[in-house]
Structure formats: C-alpha cells, structure tokens
Amino acid sequence: MDSMKLLNLLADDPRATVTDLADILGESEETVAAEKANLEQNKVICGYHTVINWDKTNVEHVDAFIGVSAKPERGTGYDKIAERIARFPEVASLYLMSGTSEFMVSINGKTMRDVADFVGEKLAPIEGVTATVTMFVLKKYKVNGITMDMEEDISDDRMIISA
Amino acid sequence: MDYERLLSKYAVEMKPSGIRKFFDLAAEMPECISLGVGEPDFQTPWDIRDAAIHSLELGRTKYTANAGLKELRIAVCEYMKRKYGLTYETEETIITVGGSEAIDLALRALLEPGDEVIIPEPCYVSYEPITTLTQGVPVHVPCLEENEFRITAEQIRNAITEKTKVLVLGFPNNPTGAVLRHEDLEAIAEVLRGTDIIILSDEIYAELVYGIKHESIASIEGMRERTVVIGGFSKTFSMTGWRLGYACGPKPLIKTMIKIHQSCIMAAPTTSQYAAITALRDCDDDVEEMRRQYDLRREYCVRRLNEMGLKTFEPKGAFYVFPNITSSGMSSERFCETLLQEKHVAIVPGTAFGPAGEGFARISYAYSLDHLREAFNRIEAFLKEHKGEN
Numbered sequence: 001m002d003s004m005k006l007l008n009l010l011a012d013d014p015r016a017t018v019t020d021l022a023d024i025l026g027e028s029e030e031t032v033a034a035e036k037a038n039l040e041q042n043k044v045i046c047g048y049h050t051v052i053n054w055d056k057t058n059v060e061h062v063d064a065f066i067g068v069s070a071k072p073e074r075g076t077g078y079d080k081i082a083e084r085i086a087r088f089p090e091v092a093s094l095y096l097m098s099g100t101s102e103f104m105v106s107i108n109g110k111t112m113r114d115v116a117d118f119v120g121e122k123l124a125p126i127e128g129v130t131a132t133v134t135m136f137v138l139k140k141y142k143v144n145g146i147t148m149d150m151e152e153d154i155s156d157d158r159m160i161i162s163a
Numbered sequence: 164m165d166y167e168r169l170l171s172k173y174a175v176e177m178k179p180s181g182i183r184k185f186f187d188l189a190a191e192m193p194e195c196i197s198l199g200v201g202e203p204d205f206q207t208p209w210d211i212r213d214a215a216i217h218s219l220e221l222g223r224t225k226y227t228a229n230a231g232l233k234e235l236r237i238a239v240c241e242y243m244k245r246k247y248g249l250t251y252e253t254e255e256t257i258i259t260v261g262g263s264e265a266i267d268l269a270l271r272a273l274l275e276p277g278d279e280v281i282i283p284e285p286c287y288v289s290y291e292p293i294t295t296l297t298q299g300v301p302v303h304v305p306c307l308e309e310n311e312f313r314i315t316a317e318q319i320r321n322a323i324t325e326k327t328k329v330l331v332l333g334f335p336n337n338p339t340g341a342v343l344r345h346e347d348l349e350a351i352a353e354v355l356r357g358t359d360i361i362i363l364s365d366e367i368y369a370e371l372v373y374g375i376k377h378e379s380i381a382s383i384e385g386m387r388e389r390t391v392v393i394g395g396f397s398k399t400f401s402m403t404g405w406r407l408g409y410a411c412g413p414k415p416l417i418k419t420m421i422k423i424h425q426s427c428i429m430a431a432p433t434t435s436q437y438a439a440i441t442a443l444r445d446c447d448d449d450v451e452e453m454r455r456q457y458d459l460r461r462e463y464c465v466r467r468l469n470e471m472g473l474k475t476f477e478p479k480g481a482f483y484v485f486p487n488i489t490s491s492g493m494s495s496e497r498f499c500e501t502l503l504q505e506k507h508v509a510i511v512p513g514t515a516f517g518p519a520g521e522g523f524a525r526i527s528y529a530y531s532l533d534h535l536r537e538a539f540n541r542i543e544a545f546l547k548e549h550k551g552e553n
Contacts, residue, residue: 005459024459024532026466152206161186161199161509163288163337 181515231258340478
C-alpha cells in the first residue's frame with residue numbers, strides 16, 4: 001500500500017480509525033493496521049497529539065521558551081548536553097538552533113514559579129550550559145498549525161447545486 | 164402588458180439550465196447531502212486573500228483599464244508560458260468576469276446569425292444558450308463513453324459544414340472529467356488546418372488534472388492563430404466568488420472582445436484583479452495541495468462507484484465523476500430524482516449537460532472524504548433497495 005497516502009491522511013486527521021482509513025484507501029483493515037504499526041515502530045509516526053487551549057480551562061498553566069547557551073563537548077558535540085536537557089519531563093520540545101543561543105527549549109509548567117525553579121535548579125546547572133534566557137508565553141494564537149481562537153466561518157455556504 | 168410579445172424571442176427561447184430544475188428540487192429537501200456543486204470546497208489560499216486586503220488598504224478601489232490591470236495581463240502571459248509553453252503578448256489577453264464572460268465575449272465577437280458552432284456534449288451548460296442568443300446554430304456532437312468521453316477528430320470532420328465558425332473544446336471536461344491527449348489534439352488540429360474555424364478552448368480545469376500534464380490545443384502547430392484559450396481563477400485557486408477569468412488569443416479577436424466587454428462590463432472587479440496577480444505568481448504550492456486532496460477523493464469515488472455496480476470511467480481531470488447509471492434501469496432524471504427523494508442525496512442528471520448525458524449522472528467530489536463516504540453509503544443502500552426492479 002501507499003504509505004505516503006496513509007501518512008497524509010493521518011496528518012490531516014490523527015483520529016481516523018483503521019476502518020475509516022481502510023475504506024478511504026481501498027485496502028483491508030489488516031493491511032492498514034500493519035502499515036500503521038510499521039510506521040509507528042520505525043518512528044516515522046512519532047506520536048498523536050491533542051492540541052488543547054488550556055486558557056479555556058480552569059487549570060493553572062504557563063508556557064515558556066528558554067534560549068540556552070552551551071559549550072559543545074569534545075567527541076559528542078551538543079548531543080550529550082541535549083540528551084541531559086531532553087530527559088527532564090518538563091521539557092516539551094528541544095531544538096538545536098542557529099542564532100544567538102545554541103538550544104531552544106519549550107517547557108510547560110503550572111506557574112511562573114515552577115518555570116523559574118526549573119531553570120534555576122535544573123537547566124542552568126547542567127554542565128556545559130553557560131547562560132539561559134527565559135521568555136514566557138503571554139498568549140497563544142496558533143499551535144502546530146491550529147489557530148486557537150481566531151474567527152473563521154467554516155460552514156459550507158455553497159449553493160447546493162451549481163453548474 | 165403582453166410580456167410574451169415584448170420579450171426578445173431569442174432570449175425567451177434560450178434553454179433554461181437543466182441544473183436549475185434540480186436545484187429547486189434539492190433546495191426543498193432539508194436533510195439533503197449534496198454532491199452537486201461545481202465549485203471547490205477549499206477556502207481561497209490566504210496569500211491571495213491577503214493580497215486583496217492589502218490592495219484595499221492601499222485604496223485601490225477604482226476601475227482598472229477595460230482589458231484589465233496591465234500587471235495582471237503580464238502575469239497571465241507569464242503563467243501561460245510557464246505552464247503550457249504558450250507565448251502571448253499582453254495585447255492578446257483580456258481579464259473577464261469569470262471564464263463564463265470570456266465564453267460569452269468570444270462567441271459574440273465571432274458569431275453571426277446562421278453560423279454553426281460545434282459543441283461536443285455532455286458539456287458545461289452555457290455554450291449552447293450563448294450561441295442561440297447570438298442566433299448561431301449549435302451543432303451537438305456526442306462524446307461517447309467507449310471513447311472515454313473524448314471527442315474524436317472523425318466526429319468533428321463529419322460535423323463540419325461550410326457554415327461552421329467555431330469549435331468548442333471544453334477539456335478537462337465538466338461534467339465527465341475527460342481530458343484530450345496529445346494524439347487527440349494532433350488529430351483534431353489536422354482536421355482544422357486549412358479551414359477558417361476558430362477553436363474556443365475552455366481550459367478552466369487545466370490545473371486540476373491527475374497523473375498527466377495538461378496540454379493546450381493552442382500549443383499544436385498552426386492552432387495558436389485560430390484558438391482562443393479561456394482560463395480562470397475559480398477552479399484552480401478556489402476563487403469562485405471573486406468572479407475572475409481571462410482569455411488569450413489572436414489580437415483582432417481579443418480586441419473585439421475587449422470592445423464588447425467595455426460596453427457591458429467596463430472592467431473586471433479591481434480587488435479580485437490584484438488578488439489574482441498573487442494567485443498566478445505565488446500559489447503553486449497551494450494548488451498542488453488542493454490537487455493532492457482532489458486526487459485522493461477521485462480515486463475513492465471511482466472505486467466505490469464501480470464496487471457498488473455503477474460502471475464509472477476514471478476521469479483524469481476536473482473534480483467530477485460521471486457514473487453510468489443504466490444498470491439501475493432508470494433514466495438519468497428518474498435516478499437522480501428518486502435518489503434525492505429516498506436518500507436525500509443530490510447529484511445532477513447527465514442530461515443537464517446535454518442529451519448525450521442520458522444514462523449518466525454527475526457527482527462532484529469537491530467535498531470532504533467524510534461527506535463523500537456518507538453520501539456513497541446512501542447511494543449504495545439505494546441501489547440495493549432497487550435491485551432487480553428493471
């Protein structure tokens with residue numbers, strides 16, 4: 001089966017069931033399930049995430065981006081430091097960057113205090129980390145390609161039949 | 164007042180669109196799911212909308228030149244070159260209110276009473292009424308299922324008389340989704356060489372083709388001088404509401420079209436024209452993504468219909484499939500009306516696109532896969548319930 005088609009369908013709708021996917025692709029459910037499992041095993045599909053606007057809940061929540069300056073280590077470059085940073089469950093994403101600081105870390109915490117403690121007590125003391133710049137998120141407009149609160153009329157207002 | 168006597172008999176005799184009747188029926192059905200639209204379901208790409216907004220911020224709210232913004236006409240020429248290898252000067256282009264105005268202008272610029280227009284059918288609904296309104300004579304030629312709904316050079320040769328003025332070629336085709344291949348175009352060109360027949364090539368679906376590249380008949384040797392190519396923004400860029408199209412062709416013909424356009428339209432909408440420059444120059448990726456989605460749906464529709472026993476040819480263009488419904492034992496109209504009444508699914512009888520559409524129905528796949536799946540499940544149930552009735 002065409003795994004690109006399967007990937008595109010899942011990228012559009014991660015909730016699509018194997019039955020749905022099999023129907024759309026014209027394959028058996030077994031074939032689709034096997035291919036999906038295969039893509040997951042090979043880490044082509046790395047996960048399925050739900051995008052939640054926590055601002056609309058009562059849950060206390062704060063996000064921050066932290067620029068982390070670091071010195072590479074002989075032999076392992078940045079990989080060892082990156083691994084140390086990535087192991088913390090507070091770290092939501094981690095990128096090696098061009099620009100002023102080496103890493104960009106995004107973290108999700110409950111309060112600004114939590115984030116400050118994480119940076120001061122866990123992130124900054126890591127060996128090789130030379131400086132951090134913490135930036136708090138004030139409002140989210142778009143996450144992973146999904147707009148959070150923008151108005152767009154998505155109803156189908158086309159004439160029901162046209163030439 | 165005796166309006167019957169007052170109204171122009173040519174206008175009164177114009178055939179009403181076969182689509183209209185069906186629209187009225189479907190509109191009364193509250194639970195109806197439609198597969199009847201002739202327009203994309205995607206939003207116009209944001210870059211295009213943004214360009215329109217920017218033009219308004221700059222205060223570009225006046226008439227443009229009659230033939231259209233110079234910059235847009237240049238962009239059209241660049242686009243025709245880049246996409247189809249066709250070379251046009253700006254004076255050989257006109258910006259119109261949709262492709263449909265370009266069809267109207269071209270036919271009015273060419274036809275005199277009694278001139279014959281060869282119209283391969285089934286086809287888009289407006290060629291015939293515009294022809295008769297100008298007192299031209301439509302000559303219908305059926306595109307057959309066994310030829311994958313392509314018109315053949317032989318059929319055209321047989322339809323030509325000394326009165327033939329125009330040959331309409333609407334490919335990729337609405338409603339069948341058929342396309343003409345290089346060898347078809349060459350054969351048609353061979354028939355037309357040495358005649359004075361003008362080709363009205365309606366290529367509005369040129370960018371919505373699957374697994375092939377669109378080729379314009381104007382690119383075949385000797386055809387450019389006798390072809391007016393009609394294009395538009397509605398289908399390719401999902402811009403139906405912006406009402407914008409264009410035509411490219413020989414200078415004397417375009418000049419005459421501009422003259423008519425000047426009197427009845429003045430100029431195409433200014434905001435749309437600014438947006439269209441961005442569409443032609445910067446939106447290939449958006450179009451590619453829409454095409455990818457259509458392609459997936461197209462394969463789905465063809466497979467489902469064939470599986471449920473409606474023989475369906477694999478269309479290579481546009482966003483329609485055209486299943487053969489004769490196995491149901493019903494006529495096209497009967498099939499579509501019964502389906503609408505019993506299952507509340509609206510599809511369009513093939514006969515709305517000319518008598519050659521009898522035995523077929525047009526299904527548009529400009530809908531989400533979820534919507535299509537639900538509609539096809541209903542059609543499948545409908546077929547099961549009526550099995551063995553013929």
